[in-house]
Amino acid sequence: MKKFFNKWTRVFHRWIALPTLIIIPLAVIAKFTGDGAEHLPPQLEQFQSILMLLLAISGAYLYLIPYLAKWARNKRKQTSQADVTRK
Numbered sequence: 001m002k003k004f005f006n007k008w009t010r011v012f013h014r015w016i017a018l019p020t021l022i023i024i025p026l027a028v029i030a031k032f033t034g035d036g037a038e039h040l041p042p043q044l045e046q047f048q049s050i051l052m053l054l055l056a057i058s059g060a061y062l063y064l065i066p067y068l069a070k071w072a073r074n075k076r077k078q079t080s081q082a083d084v085t086r087k
């Protein structure tokens with residue numbers, strides 16, 4: 001179950017990255033071309049914020065995976081050692 005969740009979080013992160021990668025250059029171009037508008041349409045800016053939030057959440061989880069795995073491994077080791085000393 002955890003493996004499944006980890007895999008799909010990675011896939012989710014990868015797919016959310018795609019529209020974000022398109023919107024970021026557009027936002028930068030809109031900001032630096034002085035035609036008066038200076039910003040993307042508000043709906044697109046909101047969409048970008050949501051994408052960034054989703055990336056930050058899924059990215060934070062991807063970042064934590066190795067540490068969570070290490071923690072679970074150590075916990076498992078401790079429990080099995082406790083079993084050996086009890087026997």
Ligand code: HEM
Binds near residue numbers: 016017018059063064
């Ligand atoms: C707060 C923001 C973000 C955090 C904390 C974050 C974190 C991470 C982490 C930890 C990984 C896994 C690295 C690994 O173990 O190999 C990852 C993969 C990736 N990130 Fe992010 N990321 C963030 C934002 C972004 C953004 C803005 C993009 C692109 C628009 C992006 C695109 C990707 C892609 C394409 C991968 C590879 C996914 C795969 O393995 O298929 N990330 N990110």
